Amino acid sequence: MRIAVLLSAGRHPVSGAAVLPRLEAQAIRIAAGLGTPVGLHAGPDAAAVADALGQGLSRIAHVALPEGADPVPVLAASLRAMAPDLVLAGRRGQGGDESGIVPYALAAALGLPLIADVVAVAPGEAAGTLRLDQSLGRGALRRVVVRGPVVATVHPDAPAPLAYAFGQARRGVIEPVAAIVPAGPAAAPAAVEERPYRRRPKLVKGAPTGGSAAERLKAATGEAGAAASGRLLVDPDPDEAAREILAYLRGIGVLAPPSPRPNP
Amino acid sequence: MTRPRRDPRAERAAIQVAAGPRPRFDRSARAAGGRPRRDPRPERAGQRVPGASRPRYDLSQVVPAQALRGEVAVAAEARQPAAAKILVVEDPAFLVAVVPDAAGGRLSPHDRQVLGAARVLAGREGGILVVSVGPCEACGPAGADRHLALGEVGTDPDERAARVAAALAVASPRHVLFPESLDGGDLARRVAVRMGVPLFDNAEVVAAGGLVRPARGRRVEQRAAPGLLASVAPDAVADYAGPPREARPLAHDLPPAAEPASTILSVARIPADPATVPLSLAEFVASAGNGIRDLDTFRQLVAALHATPGASRVLCDAGLMPRHTQVGASGTVLAATCYFALGISGAPQHLQGVAGCEHVVAVNTDLHAAMIERAGLAIVQDAQAVMPALLRLLAREKQEAGEGS
Amino acid sequence: MTSFMPLTTVFPGLVWAMAALALVQVARRAALWRVGAAAPVAWLHGLAQLPRRYLVDVHHVVARDAYASRMHAVVAGGLLAASLLTALAILPPLAGSRAYWLLVTVAFAVTAAGSVLVGARRYPVKQKRLSAGRFQILPVLLLAYAVGGTLTALMLALGAGGIALPFTLGLAAAGGLGLAFEVRQGPMRHAVAGALHLAAHPRPGRFEGRPDTALRPLDLGAPRLGAEMPADFTWNRLLSYDSCVSCGRCEIACPAFAAGQPLNPKRLIQDLVAGLNPAEPAYAGNPYPGGREGQGERGPLARLIGPDARIHPDTLWSCTTCRACVEECPMMIEHVDAVVSLRRYQALERAALPEKAIGPVTELRQAGDPGGRPLAARTDFAAGLDLPLIAGRGEAEILLWLGEGAYDLRYGRTLRALVRLLRRAGVDVAVLGAEERDTGDLARRLGDEATFQALARANVATLARYRFSRIVTADPHALHALRNEYPAFGGHYTVVHHTALLLELIRAGKLVPQTLPDLSVTYHDPCYLARYNGETEAPRAVLDAIGLARVEMARSGKRAMCCGGGGGAPVSDVPGERRIPDLRMAQAAETGAGIVAVACPSCTAMLEGVTDRKAEIRDVAELLLQAVEAGR
Numbered sequence A: 001m002r003i004a005v006l007l008s009a010g011r012h013p014v015s016g017a018a019v020l021p022r023l024e025a026q027a028i029r030i031a032a033g034l035g036t037p038v039g040l041h042a043g044p045d046a047a048a049v050a051d052a053l054g055q056g057l058s059r060i061a062h063v064a065l066p067e068g069a070d071p072v073p074v075l076a077a078s079l080r081a082m083a084p085d086l087v088l089a090g091r092r093g094q095g096g097d098e099s100g101i102v103p104y105a106l107a108a109a110l111g112l113p114l115i116a117d118v119v120a121v122a123p124g125e126a127a128g129t130l131r132l133d134q135s136l137g138r139g140a141l142r143r144v145v146v147r148g149p150v151v152a153t154v155h156p157d158a159p160a161p162l163a164y165a166f167g168q169a170r171r172g173v174i175e176p177v178a179a180i181v182p183a184g185p186a187a188a189p190a191a192v193e194e195r196p197y198r199r200r201p202k203l204v205k206g207a208p209t210g211g212s213a214a215e216r217l218k219a220a221t222g223e224a225g226a227a228a229s230g231r232l233l234v235d236p237d238p239d240e241a242a243r244e245i246l247a248y249l250r251g252i253g254v255l256a257p258p259s260p261r262p263n264p
Numbered sequence B: 001m002t003r004p005r006r007d008p009r010a011e012r013a014a015i016q017v018a019a020g021p022r023p024r025f026d027r028s029a030r031a032a033g034g035r036p037r038r039d040p041r042p043e044r045a046g047q048r049v050p051g052a053s054r055p056r057y058d059l060s061q062v063v064p065a066q067a068l069r070g071e072v073a074v075a076a077e078a079r080q081p082a083a084a085k086i087l088v089v090e091d092p093a094f095l096v097a098v099v100p101d102a103a104g105g106r107l108s109p110h111d112r113q114v115l116g117a118a119r120v121l122a123g124r125e126g127g128i129l130v131v132s133v134g135p136c137e138a139c140g141p142a143g144a145d146r147h148l149a150l151g152e153v154g155t156d157p158d159e160r161a162a163r164v165a166a167a168l169a170v171a172s173p174r175h176v177l178f179p180e181s182l183d184g185g186d187l188a189r190r191v192a193v194r195m196g197v198p199l200f201d202n203a204e205v206v207a208a209g210g211l212v213r214p215a216r217g218r219r220v221e222q223r224a225a226p227g228l229l230a231s232v233a234p235d236a237v238a239d240y241a242g243p244p245r246e247a248r249p250l251a252h253d254l255p256p257a258a259e260p261a262s263t264i265l266s267v268a269r270i271p272a273d274p275a276t277v278p279l280s281l282a283e284f285v286a287s288a289g290n291g292i293r294d295l296d297t298f299r300q301l302v303a304a305l306h307a308t309p310g311a312s313r314v315l316c317d318a319g320l321m322p323r324h325t326q327v328g329a330s331g332t333v334l335a336a337t338c339y340f341a342l343g344i345s346g347a348p349q350h351l352q353g354v355a356g357c358e359h360v361v362a363v364n365t366d367l368h369a370a371m372i373e374r375a376g377l378a379i380v381q382d383a384q385a386v387m388p389a390l391l392r393l394l395a396r397e398k399q400e401a402g403e404g405s
Numbered sequence C: 001m002t003s004f005m006p007l008t009t010v011f012p013g014l015v016w017a018m019a020a021l022a023l024v025q026v027a028r029r030a031a032l033w034r035v036g037a038a039a040p041v042a043w044l045h046g047l048a049q050l051p052r053r054y055l056v057d058v059h060h061v062v063a064r065d066a067y068a069s070r071m072h073a074v075v076a077g078g079l080l081a082a083s084l085l086t087a088l089a090i091l092p093p094l095a096g097s098r099a100y101w102l103l104v105t106v107a108f109a110v111t112a113a114g115s116v117l118v119g120a121r122r123y124p125v126k127q128k129r130l131s132a133g134r135f136q137i138l139p140v141l142l143l144a145y146a147v148g149g150t151l152t153a154l155m156l157a158l159g160a161g162g163i164a165l166p167f168t169l170g171l172a173a174a175g176g177l178g179l180a181f182e183v184r185q186g187p188m189r190h191a192v193a194g195a196l197h198l199a200a201h202p203r204p205g206r207f208e209g210r211p212d213t214a215l216r217p218l219d220l221g222a223p224r225l226g227a228e229m230p231a232d233f234t235w236n237r238l239l240s241y242d243s244c245v246s247c248g249r250c251e252i253a254c255p256a257f258a259a260g261q262p263l264n265p266k267r268l269i270q271d272l273v274a275g276l277n278p279a280e281p282a283y284a285g286n287p288y289p290g291g292r293e294g295q296g297e298r299g300p301l302a303r304l305i306g307p308d309a310r311i312h313p314d315t316l317w318s319c320t321t322c323r324a325c326v327e328e329c330p331m332m333i334e335h336v337d338a339v340v341s342l343r344r345y346q347a348l349e350r351a352a353l354p355e356k357a358i359g360p361v362t363e364l365r366q367a368g369d370p371g372g373r374p375l376a377a378r379t380d381f382a383a384g385l386d387l388p389l390i391a392g393r394g395e396a397e398i399l400l401w402l403g404e405g406a407y408d409l410r411y412g413r414t415l416r417a418l419v420r421l422l423r424r425a426g427v428d429v430a431v432l433g434a435e436e437r438d439t440g441d442l443a444r445r446l447g448d449e450a451t452f453q454a455l456a457r458a459n460v461a462t463l464a465r466y467r468f469s470r471i472v473t474a475d476p477h478a479l480h481a482l483r484n485e486y487p488a489f490g491g492h493y494t495v496v497h498h499t500a501l502l503l504e505l506i507r508a509g510k511l512v513p514q515t516l517p518d519l520s521v522t523y524h525d526p527c528y529l530a531r532y533n534g535e536t537e538a539p540r541a542v543l544d545a546i547g548l549a550r551v552e553m554a555r556s557g558k559r560a561m562c563c564g565g566g567g568g569a570p571v572s573d574v575p576g577e578r579r580i581p582d583l584r585m586a587q588a589a590e591t592g593a594g595i596v597a598v599a600c601p602s603c604t605a606m607l608e609g610v611t612d613r614k615a616e617i618r619d620v621a622e623l624l625l626q627a628v629e630a631g632r
Helices: A022-032 A046-055 A072-082 A102-110 A166-171 A213-220 A238-251 B008-015 B040-047 B072-079 B109-122 B157-171 B182-195 B295-305 B313-317 B348-353 B370-374 B383-404 C007-033 C043-062 C066-088 C098-120 C133-158 C164-185 C189-199 C204-208 C235-242 C249-253 C265-276 C313-318 C324-328 C335-349 C355-367 C375-382 C409-424 C441-445 C449-464 C476-489 C498-507 C537-545 C580-590 C601-608 C620-630
Strands: A002-006 A036-043 A059-064 A086-090 A114-123 A129-135 A141-147 A150-154 A173-177 A193-196 A231-234 B095-098 B127-133 B146-150 B175-179 B199-203 B205-207 B210-215 B220-224 B229-232 B264-270 B284-288 B308-311 B338-342 B359-364 B377-380 C395-401 C429-431 C467-473 C495-497 C520-523 C549-551 C595-598 C616-619
Touching: A002 A022, A002 A072, A002 A102, A022 A036, A022 A046, A022 A086, A022 A114, A022 A150, A036 A046, A036 A072, A046 A059, A046 A166, A046 A173, A059 A072, A072 A102, A086 A102, A102 A114, A102 A150, A102 B182, A114 A141, A114 B157, A114 B182, A129 A150, A166 C335, A166 C449, A231 A238, A238 B338, A238 B359, A238 B377, A238 B383, B095 B109, B095 B157, B109 B127, B109 B175, B109 B205, B109 B229, B127 B157, B146 B157, B157 B182, B175 B182, B182 B199, B182 B229, B199 B210, B284 B295, B295 B308, B295 B338, B295 B383, B308 B313, B338 B383, B348 B370, B359 B370, B359 B383, B370 B377, C007 C066, C007 C133, C007 C164, C007 C189, C007 C235, C043 C066, C043 C189, C043 C204, C066 C098, C066 C133, C098 C133, C133 C164, C164 C189, C189 C235, C235 C265, C235 C335, C249 C265, C249 C324, C265 C335, C313 C335, C324 C335, C335 C441, C335 C449, C355 C441, C355 C449, C375 C409, C395 C409, C395 C476, C409 C429, C409 C498, C409 C601, C409 C616, C409 C620, C441 C449, C441 C476, C449 C476, C467 C476, C467 C498, C476 C495, C495 C498, C498 C537, C498 C620, C520 C537, C537 C549, C537 C620, C580 C601, C595 C601, C595 C620, C601 C616, C616 C620
Parallel strands: A002 A036, A002 A086, A036 A059, A059 A173, A086 A150, A114 A150, A231 B377, B095 B127, B095 B175, B127 B146, B175 B229, B199 B229, B284 B308, B284 B338, B338 B359, B359 B377, C395 C429, C395 C467, C467 C495, C520 C549, C520 C595, C595 C616
Antiparallel strands: A114 A129, A129 A141, A141 B264, A193 B220, B205 B210, B210 B220
16 A cells, blocks of 8 residues: 655754654554555755654655745645555644644645544555544544545544654655645745744633632632532441442533433 | 612611611621622531541531521522523624534534634624534524524535535635634634635634734744634633523525535444543543452442543552553553542552543542542542442442333 | 503593583584674783683672582582593603592592582572573583592502493593583583683673773664674674573572563573574573563574564563673673663664653653753752852853753752752852753663764763863762763763762861761662662761661662662563562661662652652752751
8 A cells, every 4th residue: 555644844842853743653653554654745854854764664755845835736746646545644734834734735636535633544344445543532433434545634642653763764765856846836924923832821611700819719720620619528328428429420421320321 | 780789778677687776687697699698607517527536627628608507599599690681783793603513413612612712703793603514502602693504414524614615605704713623623624725715723812913823833822813714722712701692593595515426435433432442541530549459349330330440550560450550640641531539549649640630539548648638529438338339329220220211 | 441542541531532522512602603793802811811800700709609609619620620630641651640640539529529519509409590401410410520530530549440440430431521512502611601701701891990881882873783683792792691600690689580570681691592592402490570481483693582582572671771680690791781782673773662661762862851841941940049050150160960850859859958068068060951961871771872872972062062070960870871981972071979979078078967866777779870880888978977877788789679760661661570669668678777868869769659668768968968957
């Protein structure tokens, strides 16, 4: 099976070092289980994705592209030439706009279906089909069978990336590929303003929007919610304790109510 | 300014005690208006832990004084708000569309937050249009002025995107917001590609002046004026908190989309099996610690509760539970909704593993265990005795349910 | 027989025949060693040093077991003397001398006595750590040769002859030729391979009084990185594994073996031997705990590591690189080097790190810290302390290397105590702050040499920008890397452990501790300080200076047991029956001390993590600060 893995020029969130984004490393792992994948990167510098050679890829095709240019036309042209059966990408590539739109634009340009957030890919029962498991969160899956070729993005719950093997990395090759179509004009610089990231407090569920300052503080520091309404039963009868526990579990919705479901 | 004006004179007259030459007032009976007065003495009494020879208090719970006096029903009745008036925007200056996930026809908490964000963009003049695929309940209380329910579509997400894009083209809103959830983010990008407009994704700040999102691995943030399409990060924007709105249903006469035949052959949903799901993904984890001696009963209980089994390090070290079930800093860090700790005292490393759990239920013999402190429902009792009781209760419920049907 | 050749010729002839047979057997064996990679060996120097290495260094280890030492002196000395003397009797003047034969008789009698000592360890019941198999017939062969030799020589000395002589000579021949035959794949191999190994030892520094413990840098341009199969080891390493005498001292010292993890150093070395030689007799010692029998292909080109190969990956990743086995090995085998060579191939060529170790090693490579934490956060522990950055001053008397422990809340307390002590003593100290990357110790022990070398080069470049006279660190792992392993990358520093510096300050009168006499303490030696660097006295002297009642654990100093925190073992997390720190804390509890003094962040973390522990874990610096502040 021919598999292409789209690679982007990632940055380590803490050190800022050029690294392979974790999701793309996970994509390589999925791809390596199916065949011999080829990496594809469009950008000014291939060194940014050389890490991928140590994490399961033996070959990366690199389309040189000026900084800020739209990668979709050249990637689409390269993929048309490669004609892979499966194109894997992270759910949000780094280094460009980082809006996660490139796989969708590519799928549209190639006329292929796109399956988002997959955690596993396997060949389908019928020839030419693929079975993709989409994550629905919390371990639940949606199993989609598609007639290939198909574009898929990878979800963080996919198997963890392979370790980096220095010995394999030095044997891997990065092949420069001439851009088949002229790079699209650099997208009009969007009116975005960049500044250092500032972490914002997450909304606390059930926090009072009004309420006193003390209540909001309690909510923000986690003293509220469960703990504030916390109940303490000391030496209850075990049966009473059991009733309390079941009532509580049903109250927060992790345990189904006792009434029989019409059709489980 | 909607609060009724208070009349202190009348309030005083109402609580005056009739007898006696001197005017006397019964302030404890003041139930109407404002917060109920606190009475620390009965509250303290309510916190007293029964059973101990020395008085011991559990300061983590506050029992309202009224509850102790059996007045809670009265108070609740008195505070019953009048049916809120439905706010109507007759002729909105512009529309802000929200495309919720609305799985199963109900708004998710994330959808509600997106509606809250939409209200920020719509302000007073704008109207919020919910565009749902399939039915969607209770859009009005969540802040929708208009509601456009599109017909159900098949399994192909592209078909759904085509339908939404067509509806948006007709409604021509000023902004469209999606939840940046698994399906919502997917739909947003499909719609963006279809409409050929950029998407400002994963906005963590939504204000009329601009949207902010993280970029470059959260090293920078980007701010831009709200464009046509944007998606909103979870737990970043507060829900709509104003009075309910009308969510006036709109009729639509969209032509059925002529999409090419889908290459998706089949779609099947595989629910997570709590027994095998990785611990880090599990929603409900029941965990055994040193206080559990009978692990067979524990396993039965885990199966009966449809929970994922976990364990403390001591049990894993002793080989009583497999290593992959270990919860804590050196085992798995959980993201569960509920953590049910049986016989676990709560070592610091263990508590680090459950820091992300929303609810904690603990059963432990030690009143002063850290896990009891952390728990939303804490039961100071031998877990070894509670487990069979739980199993009995579950079995009885099952039996009754079986008879009932 | 006597008719055509005199017995005085036949008997020495037997010894010559034994020598010839042994030589043939050695030559057959040497053909196997030659498949190994080339290694530079100073032969002349090594051979010249051989007697000293044997009589001093080997004896020092062997003598820890007094019985074994005596037994070996008697049996080996007797055997060599008797055989040499008999061989010389081929010369007619000696053969004719009855007195000479009496001397030979005495030599053989000594050998016989030694053989009985050898046999007593194995019969009627074998000591548990010893291997069975061919080793069980060793005392029999020795006894046959010695008794046969004694009787033959005695009869020659007495001039008696007759019917008994062919029998006694036959007995000696059976035993002697058997011993010579055993030189190829039996117990007697250790004598020849051991002697050659001593001369061609890959770490000659061990015998010259310096702790030669630094791992050799790997040439990252080599066609194959690390060892996949026996042929990837250098020939003198293959030779060293052949010298293994299966005495089992390593398995008694090994913390992973004690914890029931699937590692037994003796078995590991024997598996390397068996991997090289397909005809090797079956292993007959204690197995890998909870492990399995060796299986899979054998031969110089056979893969050594794998779920289906001779050595299971779990065995490889169980090692804490504590060097306890190396310290105990009477044959001077370097087990840890073998483990790291094998790990290097797994990590660099196959990316087959243990699943849980991938994260830390990846972060180390990408962010310079195994936790992926911001380097600037390393000094967070020192909030409110006067701890200047060297960047602002360019120089300092002492550069304090913080290490990974600085991120840990618990160990931050120790570092705070250390900084306060240094401040109080008026030491001119500074830190690198955000410029300090991890030393790469974790990556190197786990075999990721590429990451280690990148970090080492980066750190050496950083340190080259500043002037300081010494580096002080509280982390023995960092100390070992900086002191012993960075010189290969151009970084030559004077590196001091914090306990040594604190002792210096006390002796110079800059720190005046009061005594804390009512505390009892036992000191746990960190492997990377005691065994890797031979420093066991400074921390004890500091503890004595504050007047603590110090008790020693049964295993202490250079023979201390590991806490389980080294070599990436905590991140590999191979399951065992027990945990190493639990075992160590139980040993500490035996002393009855209320405090276990430590001097290493890994030991602190591992020992603090023991549940139901009675003793407190305190760093030497914390105890000293308490004593110093008691004076106020």
